[in-house]
Amino acid sequence: MLEVAGLQVHYGGIAAVKGIDLHVAAGEKVALIGANGAGKTSTLKAIARMLPARGSVKLQGEDIAHAAPHALVRRGLALVPEGRGVFARLSVLENLEMGAYSRTDRAQILADIERVFALLPRLKERATQTAGTLSGGEQQMVAIGRALMSRPRILLLDEPSMGLSPIMVDTVFDVIREVAREGVTLLLVEQNARLALSLCDRGYVMDSGRVTLEAPSAALLDNPAVRAAYLGE
Amino acid sequence: MDIFIQQIINGLVLGSIYALVALGYTMVYGILGLINFAHGEVVMIGALTALTAIGLLLPAGLPGPMLVLAGLLIAIPVCMAVGFTVERIAYRPLRHAPRLAPLITAIGVSIVLQQLAMIGWGRNYHTFPALLPTAPHQFAGAAITDLQIIIVLTAAVLMAGLVWLVNRTRLGRAMRATAENPAVARLMGVDVDRVISFTFVLGSALAAVAGVMVAANYSIAHYAMGFMLGLKAFTAAVLGGIGNLGGAMLGGLLLGIIESLAAGYIGDLTGGFLGSHYKDVFAFFVLILVLVFRPSGLMGEKVAERA
Numbered sequence: 152m153l154e155v156a157g158l159q160v161h162y163g164g165i166a167a168v169k170g171i172d173l174h175v176a177a178g179e180k181v182a183l184i185g186a187n188g189a190g191k192t193s194t195l196k197a198i199a200r201m202l203p204a205r206g207s208v209k210l211q212g213e214d215i216a217h218a219a220p221h222a223l224v225r226r227g228l229a230l231v232p233e234g235r236g237v238f239a240r241l242s243v244l245e246n247l248e249m250g251a252y253s254r255t256d257r258a259q260i261l262a263d264i265e266r267v268f269a270l271l272p273r274l275k276e277r278a279t280q281t282a283g284t285l286s287g288g289e290q291q292m293v294a295i296g297r298a299l300m301s302r303p304r305i306l307l308l309d310e311p312s313m314g315l316s317p318i319m320v321d322t323v324f325d326v327i328r329e330v331a332r333e334g335v336t337l338l339l340v341e342q343n344a345r346l347a348l349s350l351c352d353r354g355y356v357m358d359s360g361r362v363t364l365e366a367p368s369a370a371l372l373d374n375p376a377v378r379a380a381y382l383g384e
Numbered sequence: 385m386d387i388f389i390q391q392i393i394n395g396l397v398l399g400s401i402y403a404l405v406a407l408g409y410t411m412v413y414g415i416l417g418l419i420n421f422a423h424g425e426v427v428m429i430g431a432l433t434a435l436t437a438i439g440l441l442l443p444a445g446l447p448g449p450m451l452v453l454a455g456l457l458i459a460i461p462v463c464m465a466v467g468f469t470v471e472r473i474a475y476r477p478l479r480h481a482p483r484l485a486p487l488i489t490a491i492g493v494s495i496v497l498q499q500l501a502m503i504g505w506g507r508n509y510h511t512f513p514a515l516l517p518t519a520p521h522q523f524a525g526a527a528i529t530d531l532q533i534i535i536v537l538t539a540a541v542l543m544a545g546l547v548w549l550v551n552r553t554r555l556g557r558a559m560r561a562t563a564e565n566p567a568v569a570r571l572m573g574v575d576v577d578r579v580i581s582f583t584f585v586l587g588s589a590l591a592a593v594a595g596v597m598v599a600a601n602y603s604i605a606h607y608a609m610g611f612m613l614g615l616k617a618f619t620a621a622v623l624g625g626i627g628n629l630g631g632a633m634l635g636g637l638l639l640g641i642i643e644s645l646a647a648g649y650i651g652d653l654t655g656g657f658l659g660s661h662y663k664d665v666f667a668f669f670v671l672i673l674v675l676v677f678r679p680s681g682l683m684g685e686k687v688a689e690r691a
């Protein structure tokens with residue numbers, strides 16, 4: 152589904168991502184974990200063409216490293232950005248409509264809005280409220296619901312647990328699990344490594360712009376180095 | 385004749401024109417954080433283009449209103465093209481430059497357009513032919529002409545259409561999303577460059593209409609007419625809260641009314657010391673007051689400094 156090779160991101164002269172390789176197979180759930188500043192967000196942004204980057208990125212076998220950023224959503228890629236990035240002055244419903252911006256099948260869009268409301272009932276109650284007035288957890292739901300509105304084949308999530316209460320984190324992760332069950336491929340960035348690895352099949356560990364480990368989730372959860380560095384043991 | 389009512393009517397007419405121009409400033413500011421100082425020049429180009437077109441069509445013997453309409457229909461696409469081109473060649477390359485660069489560029493574009501207009505249309509004042517009925521109707525002790533009614537109604541219809549476009553259509557939603565967060569809008573599939581182009585084109589179309597209105601209302605057009613008009617409309621946008629559509633409309637109308645009332649009463653108030661030609665002072669007095677006491681404008685949110 153997604154193949155990244157030799158990806159590099161620089162901010163001015165500073166290298167944030169120093170040539171990483173990763174791949175996500177169709178239907179797979181993959182975690183990308185690492186400490187603050189490891190380069191996780193930069194990696195996702197580079198894949199989604201929000202940042203200039205070097206290296207190759209292939210989506211379903213096609214090179215997208217030079218595609219127009221706004222064309223990616225039509226190819227099945229959606230990103231739930233770090234900090235959610237909801238349109239605060241648009242209503243919840245309008246945020247969802249924005250998620251479906253690349254589509255024209257009106258009837259299907261309306262049906263998908265109902266599906267998102269079924270998955271995230273809280274959003275239905277808040278449909279006409281501006282997104283900026285919602286709580287952090289609700290905004291995260293808007294961001295996820297909005298991403299689903301494009302009917303993505305692969306969903307990139309950047310720290311969906313950030314700043315949420317434990318209960319809200321559980322709710323959001325249940326939703327992500329449900330989305331994966333419906334067949335959406337996942338690349339999940341998290342600082343909360345235990346949470347991410349418990350959901351995903353496989354994980355990459357990133358440190359200072361490099362991938363230092365890659366293994367099935369169970370193996371990473373057992374790895375003493377990972378336990379010491381990322382699981383707080 | 386009731387001076388107060390008369391000046392309110394005059395103010396509404398003038399304010400409608402300010403509002404149409406202010407919308408162009410505010411839409412561009414909302415999306416790019418840029419004050420497009422060249423916008424007043426687009427108004428001027430609209431007025432002079434219509435004037436030239438009408439001059440060429442005059443021998444065809446069309447009825448007056450048809451001629452004005454024809455002039456308008458030619459001025460609109462010309463202004464749209466000017467707005468599109470200016471954004472494309474002057475502002476787009478500076479999209480990621482520090483804020484000062486596009487601001488200074490905007491002033492430069494304004495000067496360039498004005499000079500080009502001077503070369504094309506000369507330094508003289510051009511008389512805009514009286515093609516629209518200006519017979520006054522009596523209204524509450526004051527006079528209002530058909531032309532004035534047409535100006536106010538046209539502006540109202542255009543503004544209602546704009547509000548509908550921005551709030552109720554897919555494109556308008558994309559404009560608002562882009563104004564708020566272009567990077568995320570792009571993730572949703574919005575071609576941000578096209579939305580920005582569209583914003584300039586739309587503002588320029590309104591400017592063209594405003595240009596024809598001013599020229600028809602004052603029967604005059606001139607290569608430098610955009611400067612003062614642009615500054616006043618900018619003031620109106622700031623008064624309403626720059627970046628806010630409703631604010632631009634309210635600010636435009638208010639500024640028009642304030643200015644007209646000032647023009648009507650300034651002589652009496654100063655014992656004849658200052659005449660009505662000092663009315664321009666009031667617009668900028670308003671600007672200073674707003675900037676000091678309510679920099680975010682009447683309807684604006686907190687002015688957030690964007691990076």
Ligand SMILES: Nc1ncnc2c1ncn2[C@@H]1O[C@H](COP(=O)(O)OP(=O)(O)OP(=O)(O)O)[C@@H](O)[C@H]1O
Binds near residue numbers: 165185187189
């Ligand atoms: N816009 C920027 N300009 C300069 N440096 C940046 C910028 N964004 C990120 N960086 C730097 O790049 C490195 C990687 O940042 P990135 O945000 O990708 O890390 P991250 O793994 O997502 O961290 P976190 O877990 O805190 O979100 C960091 O050293 C950061 O300081």
Ligand SMILES: [Mg+2]
Binds near residue numbers: 191193233310
């Ligand atoms: Mg991050």
